[in-house]
Amino acid sequence: MLMDRSGTHWIRRMKASGAGIAILAAAIALPPATADAAERGEVTYTKDIAPILQRSCQNCHRPSSMAPMSLMTYEEVRPWARSIRQRTSQTGAVGKMPPWFIDKTVGIQDFKDDVSLSAAEIETIGRWVDNGAPRGNPADLPAPRTFAGADEWDIGEPDLIVTTPAVTMAAEAPDWWGALEPVALGIDEDRYVAAMQVKEFSDATGGVGGKFIFHHALMTMLDEDGNTFGDYGWPNTTTGRFGWTFDPEVGRYVKGGSSLLYHSVHLHANGEDTTAYLKVAFKFHPAGYQPTKQLGSLGFGTPDVDLRPMEADQAFEFFMTVEEHTRMTTFGPHMHAPGVRFCIEAIYGGRSETLSCAGYDHNWIRAYLYAEDAAPLLPKGTILRGTGYFDNTPANPNIVDPRNWTGFGHRSIDNMLLHIGPAITLTEEEFQAEVAARRERLGLAPGETVVGCPLCSLSEFPADRPAQDQNQQ
Ligand code: HEC
Incomplete structure (x- = not known):
């Protein structure tokens, strides 16, 4: 994500910084007079585009997030109009914006936190750009969306923040793989983790999105005796992840007295001598919580x-x-x-x-x-x-x-x-209960089913033939 994959990318950035500004300003036509486009019923930034950017882009395209430029205001968005049209309308995944690649023509379509654009929205962006990317009536502008600040966490207020040892990469150096020293969590009772988030902090001054040296980092937990525990993996940290909220039925277990070990870390140089560390934030379930599922x-x-x-x-x-x-x-x-x-x-x-x-x-x-x-x-x-x-x-x-x-x-x-x-x-009982609950919520008629729920067609599970044998007839 940090690579420049086309020459134009660089040219645009160079223009935006310093000497090229004059060329850039000359290349961009001044926006048409404010309210005209809106009066003509055309697609405008304030009415049509800003809401799309707020929902699907600004989480990354804002100061102190991961993307190379901010898309929070008309002034920031306007120079990128053509590039925005190109990135949102392309069919291939590589470079597509937003980076959400589910095929909308096949399979299940309902996901949590779906930031993808509808075909109509992509077309709206195209028409806006074709029409000179007008600003529109300032009164149409939605209230700005607010985000967690650089020192805040997307998962909410953490109960525990663990800081890893710092690592240093020279401006130009080969990639590095290895382990960090374990860090004690500093908790003395067993807890279950509800959500976690990892952020990289460093002394790099490079532009937004270009400063990270942690490519990815794999973590595990060690108990007091230095042994790993838990029969599941912890999520892998990759550059720019926002965090994980685990399914509330299956919190992830940590023992009192345990330590966090990054056993496999991949670092890469970013063009600037950089010292960085990770902060790992945990939100716990209340004391006494027990998972209800496996x-x-x-x-x-x-x-x-x-x-x-x-x-x-x-x-x-x-x-x-x-x-x-x-x-x-x-x-x-x-x-x-x-x-x-x-x-x-x-x-x-x-x-x-x-x-x-x-x-x-x-x-x-x-x-x-x-x-x-x-x-x-x-x-x-x-x-x-x-x-x-x-x-x-x-x-x-x-x-x-x-x-x-x-x-x-x-x-x-x-x-x-x-x-x-x-x-x-799921146990047999839990499975049957979930199938029945889904049938009811979706209002399925007998024999009717939905993608991904083959047994949703059964209005009753035959008592003498458990569901798991159905496919072995
Ligand atoms: C999950 C984070 C994320 C979201 C959401 C996101 N972007 Fe991006 N965007 C990035 C990153 C990181 C890059 C730089 C890497 C690249 O060029 O692919 C980027 C690059 C771009 C570029 C190319 C910039 C250049 O240097 O040429 C454009 C244009 C763009 N995004 C527009 C959008 C638009 C419009 C949306 C919403 C419809 C959006 N992005 C949503 C993270 C995001």
Whole structure:
């Protein structure tokens, strides 16, 4: 996400800084007189564009967030109008804005925190730019959206903030992989984590979005004796993540007296000598909280990625049998630079249906959280099929050199193909109750079902034939 992927990108930035300002100012026509466009019923910034930017862009495009420029005011937005049209209307995932790549033509469409633009909004932006990107009537401008400040947290007020040891990267240095010294959490009773967020702080002065040296960092917890505990992984920190709110039914456990260990950290140089550290913020469930469900995983993948050079449209499949009834809460595609698309299908009772497909841009490792009534309810025995699509040609700007064959490996120039899928394991009783509740909330008639809920068609689970045997007839 920190790479400049086109020459124009640089040119624009150089113009905006210093000597090029005059050229820039000359290149941008002055906006038409304020209220005229609005009076003519045309698309304007104040009426039509500002609300879109507030909802879908400003969380990143604001001072002290991750994106390269702020899009908070008309003056800030206007020079980027053409670029905004291009990035919002492109069909490929790589570089698309906002970075939300769910395929809207197939599979489940209801997600939490969906910031994607509708086709109508994309068209509105296009018409606004074609029409000279007018400001419009100032009275139409919505109240500004407020955000957490640089020292505040998107997850709300944390109960505990842990600071890692500082690390230093020279202005130009090879990437570094390694572990940080563990840090004691400083809590003496067992607690369950409800939400967490990790932020990088540093002495780098570089522009917004260009200053990070932590590429990613993997963490675990150690108990008092220095042993890892918990049968689940903690989420991986990648540059620019906002935080995680875990499903309230399955808080993540930490023991009193434990320490946080970053066992695998990847640092990269940012062009400036930089010393940085992470602050890890935790929000706990109240003392005495106990999880009411069991955390599960639909994590699966394959090392068999055998990518031929200079070829687009290469696809590889991988499979998993779901051993317990499961609510799939997350769709988490994971590939590397050549990846461009990722799909998951569920095969159940002889039928296959696509749960979700998304484009893929390796600058963004995204997890998509299903909305409550959309999260697949997968009966035991379901087979999941993942498919990764790769473009190993110069058309994919994320590839360093498409003339190379590549296979599985941990570096970004190697490949990966896997699904990162925290989920919730359900007992037979819980599963039947969730299916019944969903049927009721969605008002399904007998025999009627929805994507991702094969047993939603059953108005009653046959007493003599448990649901898990249905697909073995
Ligand atoms: C999750 C954070 C995030 C969101 C949401 C987001 N952006 Fe971005 N945007 C970035 C980052 C980071 C970059 C720099 C990397 C890149 O160019 O892809 C960027 C780059 C851009 C660029 C190219 C800038 C250049 O230097 O050429 C444009 C234009 C843009 N965004 C517009 C938008 C618009 C419009 C929206 C909302 C519809 C939006 N972005 C939503 C993070 C975000």
